Amino acid sequence: MNMPKKAVVLISGGLDSATAAAMARAEGFAGCALSFDYGQRHRAELVAAGRIARSLGMEHRVFRLDLRQFGGSALTDDTIAVPEGPSEGIPVTYVPARNTVFLSLALAWAEVLDAHDIFIGVNAVDYSGYPDCRAEFVQAFETMANLGTRAGVEGRGFRIRAPLIDMSKAEIIRTGARLGVDYGLTVSCYDADAEGRACGRCDSCRLRAEGFRAADVPDPTLYR
């Protein structure tokens, strides 16, 4: 009997990464789900991440690293307010080098696990202006990863899988719905309350609600 191949799957608790995780499972991967307790305001997403991993039958690891040690973002610094409504350019919710840091740690775990695929739910279409959600970044990270690791130099190497990169929010939601993702478990809001209920006003809430409308899929989001 063949052991299922392993993949490290970054799960934030949001809609996108839950969909990417379901796509990894649909490809036959035994997912090792990884989330970060990085001092984010919206800690309800970590609870959501655990629920999503469980619903997909994945092992779930929460790695602690406190990015408040550096600050510099509305998501990790209580002195910077989360804006309501759309913003121009790269928003204050950008966390410096966040996906670089998260992918680096995913890479470290993948190398320990002997996994060769790392799934991340980044998306360049509705990407809210984040530079680390673009295909050029993902490709450059993969190149770097295969030069800087033992498994890259001596072994099979790594693939950074970003299956949502070119999808609209509506396409993501339709894909996840087809794969049986329970979006009622996911939390997208930048300012969710302790029970994971959404504000309905931030960038992320707005994109999510528009996505369900455009996908013509019932929206299970709980608002406070």
Place this chain on the structure above:
Amino acid sequence: MNMPKKAVVLISGGLDSATAAAMARAEGFAGCALSFDYGQRHRAELVAAGRIARSLGMEHRVFRLDLRQFGGSALTDDTIAVPEGPSEGIPVTYVPARNTVFLSLALAWAEVLDAHDIFIGVNAVDYSGYPDCRAEFVQAFETMANLGTRAGVEGRGFRIRAPLIDMSKAEIIRTGARLGVDYGLTVSCYDADAEGRACGRCDSCRLRAEGFRAADVPDPTLYR
């Protein structure tokens, strides 16, 4: 009056990074020294890192992230022994993706500080077989960093500075001695005791001792 330009300088407590830090200072940078409390065995190096930063007049930050959450190296897993004497290929003291993780966090801090230069004391000549100590890796990391950050996309971008990359251990020691580095503050041993005294037998001790001999510089290393 011009403010001195800032650089993030990775300081491990060892000889190489102390030299790279002195080279940053000699270029006129106000160094922001960064070390990692990652669960390493040789914790005496963190004490040494603080002493080195102080001796160079640099602010020093110790970032906590426990890589024992993943394991997979003799340096972060007590069940894997540190070997004595030379080894073939990539040694068990290789920590999966360590420099990728460290540079990612240095990048995050640099972006918060508005620093554009990141100094790392990697060296490809005496590099003990680590893939993440080679110029190809450093160059690929820089490319990725400039695609994945706000400062890379909208601002001046980042340079990953690895001034020791092509130097022999003897050249490093001669350079540092010329810049006034007090190598008595540094700890290189993979298995130093709580006072920072070296074993004299591991790969790292061996390379260091040979370096001082080849440089014809007095070796201040304390052995136990």
